[in-house]
Amino acid sequence: MFKKGLALVMIIPLIMFVIAGCGSNDQSGETGVKKKAEPVDGELKPLEKEATVTIAEDGSASGAGFYIAKEKGYFEDYNINVEFTKFSNSDQMMPALAAGKIDIAGGISSASFFNSIAQGINVKMIADKGHNIKGQSYFSFVIRKGLQDEIQSYKDFKGKTIAVSTKNGVDDYIFSQMLEHAGLTRDDVQFELMSNFGNMTGSMANKQIDAALQIEPLITKGVQQGVHVPFGDATDYAPKAQIAMVLGSPKFVNERQKVALRFMVAYLKGVRDYNDAFVKNKGGKDEIIKIMTQHTSLQDPEIWKKVRVTGLNPNGRMFVDNIKDQYKWYQSRGAIKGNLNFDKAVDTSLIEKAVDVLGEYK
Incomplete structure (x- = not known):
């Protein structure tokens, strides 16, 4: 849609x-x-x-x-x-x-x-x-594999580089809802505008970004490739988006x-x-x-x-x-x-x- x-x-x-x-x-x-x-x-x-x-x-x-x-x-x-x-x-x-x-x-x-x-x-x-869908969001955050101990809550996104595919689009809105849920502001993170979701996977593999608001099937494929792991669920902070x-x-x-x-x-x-x-x-x-x-x-x-x-x-x-x-x-x-x-x-x-x-x- x-x-x-x-x-x-x-x-x-x-x-x-x-x-x-x-x-x-x-x-x-x-x-x-x-x-x-x-x-x-x-x-x-x-x-x-x-x-x-x-x-x-x-x-x-x-x-x-x-x-x-x-x-x-x-x-x-x-x-x-x-x-x-x-x-x-x-x-x-x-x-x-x-x-x-x-x-x-x-x-x-x-x-x-x-x-x-x-x-x-x-x-x-x-x-x-x-x-x-609650608990199964096809459009949700992933974090770079290896950061699981460092990022255990949304508050731990502070200081991290996060890729989002749009500015003033639904991705940006979801991102803002996550920040509000975490008690963070945009100044607390490094926003990386990245319109190509496939590039997010590559940038994650190269350790250029720490987290991304990603979509399926790239969430599943990135897990299979050992690049990232899903983090939370979009319905944690935007249950009826x-x-x-x-x-x-x-x-x-x-x-x-x-x-x-x-x-x-x-x-x-x-x-x-x-x-x-x-x-x-x-x-x-x-x-x-x-x-x-x-x-x-x-x-x-x-x-x-x-x-x-x-x-x-x-x-x-x-x-x-x-x-x-x-x-x-x-x-x-x-x-x-x-x-x-x-x-x-x-x-x-x-x-x-x-x-x-x-x-x-x-």
Whole structure:
């Protein structure tokens, strides 16, 4: 939801080529082949004609709900054809989404993301696309192997060189929450801006940095290489941090409501399968891992069995209060220009309707 590096969070993550004309101005969203309208979930019937939904997705792990719903036929059950497309950056993606040229995308929390909306790019945050799972954060701190005796609490980060991938992005926000939790200030540590997560591993191996706010699968790979060890968990100090969000085009959410509801129901079914496999260990993990290897850059099934996975809410709900807190934090640092109307930018109606169809996942 997400910068490429956060692709496994949500991130930051949130990181794609513009295709034009993929949206539809047809309020029904129905474009093609007729299908027999047999109810799929409850009384919700498939669309009578096939509808295409275009998703901007860069192969991040936080897109699991999309991939699983596609491969397991949940979109097809509702006569929805999904098409994935990529953009080189969010500066291209956000206007295309606002204009309805694409229907769905992922957004990573950052000052630049909020600035885009505050300055008039009309997109809607509609569902969760990445957060940390308590005790298993896929986006968390690691320390250089050999420093375990020296660094035993967050307070021991004082005087250490710490690599973080962004300034005024969700990584920076998480970093600030850790400092506050530890009773430290930025002046107490050496902040090292390092946008490439892979470089963090190399710098750790060369003893140029002492700690890093790292992501999966590099956390697991670094452990296997004997370079670093995980330290604590991001939920120690940021238990409800929203890393990434599913974004919807206003045209899709408002003008193609029949399509949008069925899309969201199918998406949540994919997310629930993901949680059943990775969080509840209810079985089916091999099938889900196979789907993830087909759609993401992590193609080693054995690594998938070991990594901490992106948290995805099976009921689709976001930490809306935290989204607002992050916005205020960026604002306090002078990184926001303009004002964001959250009542307009956040729309949870689709996920609530989809949960009404499927029932609460507990």
